[in-house]
Amino acid sequence: MSNLRRIIRSLRIGHRYIAPLVVVQGNNVQRIVRSYYNQNVNKEVTTSAITTEHEEHQYEENVKNRILERALEFVTQTGWSVESLSSGAKTAGYPSITHGLFPNGGGDLVHFFNIRCNEQLVVEMKTWPKEDIKESKVPMKFIESAIMTRLLMIEPYKSTWPKAMAIQTLPNNVPNCLATLLSLVDDICYHSGDRSVDFNWYMRRVGLAGIYKAAELFYLTDSSQESSATRSFVNSRIRDAQLIQTALNTNPVSAAPQTLTAAFVTAKNILGINTLK
Amino acid sequence: MVTQASQTQEKSYEQSEGQTHFGFQTVNEEEKWKKVHEVFDTVAEKYDLMNDVMSLGIHRVWKDIFMQRLAPMHGTKLLDMAGGTGDITFRYIKYLQNLGPAPDGARSSVTVCDINQAMLDVGKTRAKKLGYTESSCGVDIDWLCGDAEKLPIPDESYDAYTIAFGIRNCTRIDKVLEEAYRVLTPGGRFMCLEFSHLPYEPLQWIYDKYSFQVIPVLGQLIAGQWKPYQYLVESIRQFPNQEKFKSMIEEAGFRQVTYENLTFGTCAIHSGFKI
Numbered sequence: 001m002s003n004l005r006r007i008i009r010s011l012r013i014g015h016r017y018i019a020p021l022v023v024v025q026g027n028n029v030q031r032i033v034r035s036y037y038n039q040n041v042n043k044e045v046t047t048s049a050i051t052t053e054h055e056e057h058q059y060e061e062n063v064k065n066r067i068l069e070r071a072l073e074f075v076t077q078t079g080w081s082v083e084s085l086s087s088g089a090k091t092a093g094y095p096s097i098t099h100g101l102f103p104n105g106g107g108d109l110v111h112f113f114n115i116r117c118n119e120q121l122v123v124e125m126k127t128w129p130k131e132d133i134k135e136s137k138v139p140m141k142f143i144e145s146a147i148m149t150r151l152l153m154i155e156p157y158k159s160t161w162p163k164a165m166a167i168q169t170l171p172n173n174v175p176n177c178l179a180t181l182l183s184l185v186d187d188i189c190y191h192s193g194d195r196s197v198d199f200n201w202y203m204r205r206v207g208l209a210g211i212y213k214a215a216e217l218f219y220l221t222d223s224s225q226e227s228s229a230t231r232s233f234v235n236s237r238i239r240d241a242q243l244i245q246t247a248l249n250t251n252p253v254s255a256a257p258q259t260l261t262a263a264f265v266t267a268k269n270i271l272g273i274n275t276l277k
Numbered sequence: 278m279v280t281q282a283s284q285t286q287e288k289s290y291e292q293s294e295g296q297t298h299f300g301f302q303t304v305n306e307e308e309k310w311k312k313v314h315e316v317f318d319t320v321a322e323k324y325d326l327m328n329d330v331m332s333l334g335i336h337r338v339w340k341d342i343f344m345q346r347l348a349p350m351h352g353t354k355l356l357d358m359a360g361g362t363g364d365i366t367f368r369y370i371k372y373l374q375n376l377g378p379a380p381d382g383a384r385s386s387v388t389v390c391d392i393n394q395a396m397l398d399v400g401k402t403r404a405k406k407l408g409y410t411e412s413s414c415g416v417d418i419d420w421l422c423g424d425a426e427k428l429p430i431p432d433e434s435y436d437a438y439t440i441a442f443g444i445r446n447c448t449r450i451d452k453v454l455e456e457a458y459r460v461l462t463p464g465g466r467f468m469c470l471e472f473s474h475l476p477y478e479p480l481q482w483i484y485d486k487y488s489f490q491v492i493p494v495l496g497q498l499i500a501g502q503w504k505p506y507q508y509l510v511e512s513i514r515q516f517p518n519q520e521k522f523k524s525m526i527e528e529a530g531f532r533q534v535t536y537e538n539l540t541f542g543t544c545a546i547h548s549g550f551k552i
Contacts, residue, residue, distance in 0.1 A: 099348070
């Protein structure tokens with residue numbers, strides 16, 4: 001029955017192949033017709049494969065994100081761990097064994113949290129007033145509030161955050177961690193109005209990444225009211241950066257010999273071969 | 278011309294339909310079932326000893342890694358397919374014990390399923406010897422004699438499905454995978470530990486030499502059997518390679534399918550989720 005249906009369908013689809021089939025009799029007709037039919041099916045599959053593959057991927061990502069979202073609720077009790085992930089899977093309606101979707105365990109959870117916070121920060125930053133960036137001026141207020149907003153997102157998980165920072169330094173989590181950090185500072189620079197295309201582009205981002213990480217460490221042990229100590233720490237670090245930038249911008253050609261001599265003297269001091277002592 | 282072409286086509290078609298391979302021989306599907314059955318009836322007693330000798334004890338490490346990757350939690354329901362002598366089951370119990378005491382209401386269970394009663398009997402004796410009774414280890418253990426291609430188990434009744442060094446001996450791998458998909462709950466994990474292919478030619482050559490020249494001899498010397506071990510190494514060569522097997526798992530409906538090579542690819546752990 002199904003064979004008959006197949007023949008009819010394939011005749012409809014592959015009508016141009018009917019002519020040579022007339023010569024062949026009996027059983028073989030069926031075989032050839034079917035093989036043409038199969039060919040047609042394959043063609044249809046390949047054309048739609050790209051879209052379905054994308055959908056498949058999206059579906060898998062959605063399931064993962066749902067589990068991770070739920071897992072965050074358990075972080076305060078069980079930390080950035082496989083336990084939290086399996087509790088998350090359970091509340092999302094899956095068995096606890098589904099935590100295997102995240103082979104990096106806690107690392108994947110921290111990564112998810114970082115990405116989510118970064119996205120949230122971008123949404124918030126878009127609503128802030130922009131300061132114009134000039135050659136020597138750093139948009140201090142903008143950067144300060146960006147860093148502080150981002151840091152305060154850690155607040156609910158402050159007690160477990162040292163563990164999370166440790167997890168991020170594990171070799172297999174380092175690439176993800178650096179990527180999220182760089183996208184964070186890139187977002188901050190972009191939204192603060194940085195449109196530079198010269199070497200400053202790198203300077204700003206690397207400098208900001210350093211400030212952010214230092215502030216993060218400072219924040220962990222900060223018990224002051226509304227984290228005011230962290231705020232002033234960030235403030236003075238940005239001022240430092242500003243000073244460095246001004247120093248770098250003062251006529252680099254005339255400052256070069258001085259800088260070089262200073263560097264040499266320092267190097268000699270370190271090596272203990274400074275003859276002027 | 279057309280007739281000739283279609284005839285050869287028909288021939289190859291028939292071969293893939295009704296016949297399968299038993300080692301390097303081509304046999305009927307029913308015959309394979311019988312032959313595999315015979316093999317495991319004859320080797321059951323010496324199975325564990327031979328595993329140790331042939332793999333130089335490394336199979337224990339593979340199985341440990343396998344359990345590490347599965348990382349079960351309290352309350353997991355595991356189906357240990359082709360788990361006759363209980364190697365995976367005992368590791369599962371031990372892993373759960375190491376997690377600490379189970380929270381209230383989370384009772385874990387494991388069903389050891391094997392097509393061969395002789396292998397299950399060996400497993401039961403070992404469980405007794407190791408002192409794994411239901412009350413002592415806190416895990417429910419069931420022993421079930423059943424065929425992986427048509428499991429006597431209702432839909433969506435297990436969280437995890439493991440099959441270690443078993444799927445190779447099944448006649449229809451696609452059917453086994455379909456059944457695995459059926460009995461798993463949504464979110465459930467399929468994991469398979471199986472001999473695989475080495476991606477580097479020189480290593481594969483060494484491995485081939487070892488397999489064909491040494492293993493059957495060891496079988497003859499230690500277990501007094503040549504043929505079952507000849508079959509063993511041949512069936513390893515017939516099994517699809519990592520990528521092919523991965524796509525077969527995907528075809529059965531599993532998502533997020535990954536594999537990991539162990540010892541240069543002598544073995545591979547395949548994993549998939551029903552999500």
